[in-house]
Amino acid sequence: MASAAGIQQQQEVLAWLLEPLSQQWTQLEWQNNYLSEPLGLIRLCSETAFMWSIFHTVTFFEKALKRSGIKKGSLNLQNISTASTIHPMASHLSWMLPPLLKLLRAVHSLWSPSISQMLPGEIKAAMTMGNAERYSLLGEGNPKLSKGALTFMDGSHIDTSREGHTETNEADIRNWLKGIRDSGYNVLGLSMTIGDPFFKCLDVHSVGVALMENIQSMEFRHARQLVHSALIPLVKHCPMEMWEVWLEKLLHPLFIHAQQTLTFSWSSLLHEGKAKVPDVLGILAEADLKAEVMEEKLLRDLTRETCVLLSTLASPGLNTGLPTLEQSGHAIRVDLSSLKELDAFASNSMVGFLLKHNGLAVPALQICLEAFTWTDGEAVSKVLSFCGSVILLAISANNVQLREFVSKDLFSAIIKGLALESNAFISADLVGFCREIFMYLCDRDPAPRQVLLSLPCIKPQDLVAFEEALTKTGSPKEQKQHMKSLLLLATGNRLKALAAQKSVNIITNVTMRPRSSVNAPETRIDEGDTVGLAAIL
Template sequence: MGSFELSIDARTDCGESELEVQRLMEIDISDNEVDGGPEGQDDFADIVHPQMLRFYGKAYCHQLKGCLLLAEHNILCEAFVMICSRNAVHKGLILCVLNLLNMIWTQPEWENTFLLTGFDLSCLFSDRYFLKMVYGVVKLCENELKRSREVEITEGQSYDTYFDPLLRLILPWMLQLLQCIHSLWRDQIACNLSEEIESAKMPMNSDDDFKQNETRDFLEDIRESGYKVVGLCMSIEGAFTDLLDKSSFNRVLVDLVSMEFRHLRKLIDAVFLPLVRNCPPEFWKEWMLNLLQPLLRHCESVLYSAWFSLMHKGRAKVPYYFGKLTGSAEDIEKLEHSLLLDFTRSVCHLFGIISSPESNNDLFLESFEDSNDRRMTAFQDLESVSSSSLIGFLLARDCFGRLRMGLFGYWVDDEASRNAIPFCRALVRLAGVTKDQRLELFVLDELLPSLIRRVDDQLPCAIRHLICKLNSNISDDVNKDLILLCFESYKYLSSNVDAESKNMVGEDKHIGNYSDNFMRWLAKQKKDLHARARHAAPNDFDRWKTEWNWEFEDEFRRYLPLYIGMLKEVDAIGSSKDDYSDWEILEKLNPEFTSKYAINSIEHHHFITILNMRRYYSIAQVRNHNQMAAFLSKIITIKPYIKGSDDFDAVIDRLKNIETPFSTFYSYDVEESVHILLDSVLYFWEPQFHPLIREGHNDLLLWIIDQLTKGKEFEDFQPLLPDPRDFPTHLEPYALQYIVTKLNTSEFVTAELQLRLHQEYDNYLASGELDNYIHESVSSEEILFGIDVDNCTVQHKFSDLDHDLIKLSLKRRAAIVQLYNEVRIYSDCIRGLVADDSLKSGLTSLMKELEVGGFFAIDNELVTSEEITELVDRFRDEVFNGHSLPRHYVIRGIIDYRTILLQKDTWGAFKQVVGEPHDRLREYLPKFWRDTRHYKHKFYDIIRGPLEKIFVESLVPSDLTS
């Protein structure tokens, strides 16, 4: 290749002399030192951007240096264009100029002045001369690359090797420039751009509007030419080996999500199409994965949102990606349609190239009947295909996102459809070859439903309405190709053995030939859809203030089995958020479930739904209460025993030095447990401590702990109930309708009424009105048998309450009544003892004998002798004769009586030692009754487990069809 020839438009002037060029070559950028003081800046005031001047008319030192660099940058760009326009060859000079340009972009003053903020970039891009010179360099490079490619094609000559070092210098500079242009749309930068640059970012609505903003003109042209240069470089032999730098491209494309449709379309057409066409397979991992994956996933997401909202809400609800359009509402809407269609066509064109024979080794262009030949069946999964198939490579690495039909515009545009059909055909064939579950789900849930709606021109559906709205011209050829794609999808499903495929294609797939079966099947599918379209909305659906949409209802019914499956997995996990990482939770899911729905990563949308619906708080509380019960049961037996009179902090310090199996129990849980032990157990149920008391009623204390923790768990438990918020937003009303209907037509309503009535009955029992009847008539062991339930319903107020629930409450109440009765009897016996002076002498002597035997040395290890046992029995016979109180009350009576004897005011001492604990417990019992409320009954099972009892057990085929 010879020297560059000038091939740019008239906006680039070249009138400098070669002497000026030589002078420029002698510039040393690092020598541009400027005095930081205001007086040293006067000579450079004309080059400082006006917006950089502070209140006294001066700029910061680094800004002044940056402006000097900008002036040099402009001169160098002009010199580059001028040198390339000469007939003489100045190869060394060109490289020197480019090297200096790159040096400027590495200077800290350049970055700090022009690249960090929106204000900085506004100053840079509002410099018309900068834009003009930069455009000249980029456009000249584009034209020369085009000319070089034409020479290669027409004359078979390879490009000049001199072009290599030139491109190595131009590409880094140009990619940095493109990165700056891209960043103008980034939120952090866009928030403080100047009005001029904001205006330049707006898309043109007409030729007149375009001419009014030259900055916009330059920015768009630099962007477009820059993209073309990159794409042309990719066509150079060996470009991916020696010329292109992947890291630079990654930095440029980091702002993909902030690009508008018009920019993404240009990027796809100019850069990504050449990338797919020219990237050798050995570089797929390095280039395709890093560049294509973010683009394809972003396109899938934004196109789905745009097309779905356009179909069902009348407007593509992605205003950001259209840019700031101006004009009438009608004109803006037309522009949106045009931008969306153009972008969709470019994306589909990219898919067409991805699925081309050149990128897939002709593997998927054989007729579908050949899917059983040895070449095809040799592949077992996508990974085995990926070495020879680009589409297989991208699928194996999950580059396409969710693959919803919005990606192809729902087949409403012929041009987009022509390119999308080969891609979808390749997916169907890959599904047959690899048996990949993701592809099967794509065919079942996305491809076939959309194809059937598209090829039925009489079906009142969203796709048909959108075709009419856009005035799309429907080609017979495209229709035939869509029917053929539908046929191939049918054949693929017919060869499958799983239940979903069988349910889709029906039972007559082996009767007659495929074509006849397909036509019958397609006719049946159309008939079923027409029936669903005519199906009236439920009578009460209007209460959700949403217009009935039969397609949403159909989609909901198809989604329902998956959703119930997700709920079952969540229910089976039984763990809190803190128990496992996301990957560990994924591994805990049923392999059959994850395989069926191709859930293979924590980024999978179904897995994200599972994480969002998990009962984090409820599960954590259940686990916490169970751990607390076990912890309390452990520490209450630790010797020396923890006493109710112990200091809280002392107990905590002591536990820290004891090795227990609860080392992972959180410190605040330990503290809460100790508070419960001291304040809710020992304070009320063990007002007097003695080792024999603890050993005597240890089972009671364990029962108290069990009741308290079970009651708390019962209160905090949150059932796993289907929640409309788990569904896609457009399906929420249909999910809500289904859930409410299901609950209202099941035992759930009866269970709710019964439990509400049961709560009222327990509140009534808490008043104590039936305590005497329960005490006199029934023991806790007999309560399920001989009780007269009708006599306990209080004049039939609770006559509708299930008798089994009444019995459960009475049994629980009987246990409380029995405990209180024991305390009351104990209090009466001690009161009688204090009042009977005749017993005082003998019992005082007994106390002395006990003291001599070490009975009251409770801090020492107590050794119970036969003598002490006899003394305790004597006290029991004297004080509690005729009462069958547990032995620990006898021990407590000895301790209490000795304490009373030591006081001068025996009745005052009695009140303090016996009366106050009695009154305290009596006042606490209603709270204990409420706090320990928990039951096991079928109605509670329904309310606490509606998923299994209502939604899983009652899931019938009618739920799966509309």
């Protein structure tokens, strides 16, 4: 079934291989018995042979999708336009995916409070992180693996060597749940890459219910995996004419959940020293240092994956309608008569589409603002392209609400981000954003000047001198230098990201925090005290 084989041959081989599976997979009897109500999955976990049969069916779908793709260059120019319709797996999605969605919905439901409290102790225990996942998070060596162990992308493993046993134990159930989730998300993501056949053969409501119904109960490692394996492919491959239906349905609940949980956990981490991530609750003692390291790793992983999702939304291929800024000379005055309504960008810019829909825009923009205050420079670096697109649309579109957001809220957040040493390696980009916001929007909105004048050490004459200096140069590089100098002056040299760090390489991945206690008072964190993960293990 190599991808170099002819399309017709692949289709015939796949039909021969999948026919026996389809007969069992599409039967309503097992779906009604095990997936129609929450306790059905408990019964399934007691049927060891059938449980593992389902697992192997899902993993076979995953392998078939991975190996049956069309190699780049294997199509001639005449049939490139029909590539998505002749994918060997396209005709199988309509029977393959609906039962999988039911299965994933059932798995997700186990974590909802109303159902988890009814579960047997063995299943509850299986829903917690196993040793392999903990070792992976801590960067420690895994214990000796059995011959039947499978390795996943996150470095953890599941052991299938016991699947023939008649009794199911906690480890078996944990392995099965992890395997179904890993392969199930991959099957969805790989199916989305096929394009139209995926989006036209499924009801968006069934996908939304399966993936988002219990998003509020999802643990951080599972949410990160869902974003990485399913939602990022959704954004990349959703046809433009289906954005309205699919993106609103799936991204809105995700953004709401991510904004709420990330805000809470980062606030807890920075002020109390503990991220309070649900994945770790009940595993180790609260004061255990390893538990805190795992919590922070899980928080950073979800934060970064969420920012990657925002970056994907802003990728050039999905935003062909965005204009470009004039980057030379003195062309900093925008012709107001040339401004378009935001709606004009919504059909050929995914960021424009998102900003047009408040349900998507509000939580996504809030994540951006708060990311600048979280001590994770890597996360900020991933969200820069999204912020850049938002700034560009604020400049190019005739939208008062967006212009005010960028001129005040985003401008202020970027300056706050420059106060964190963890953002030093992207400080040039942040200063560049400050330059664009001020130069292109200060004549259309009073907020950029007000933000600068609100800084602690600036005087009105400093701002006047800054603006005079800008008029004397048409070089963006020199204008950025003027902006950097003004920001340092206006903050009393307190912007640590702009401070020279030439001789010392500092790992800013973990902040030094006071050891937490239940009643510890809130304290502000000095971003300058930084250590590496290895130093605290």
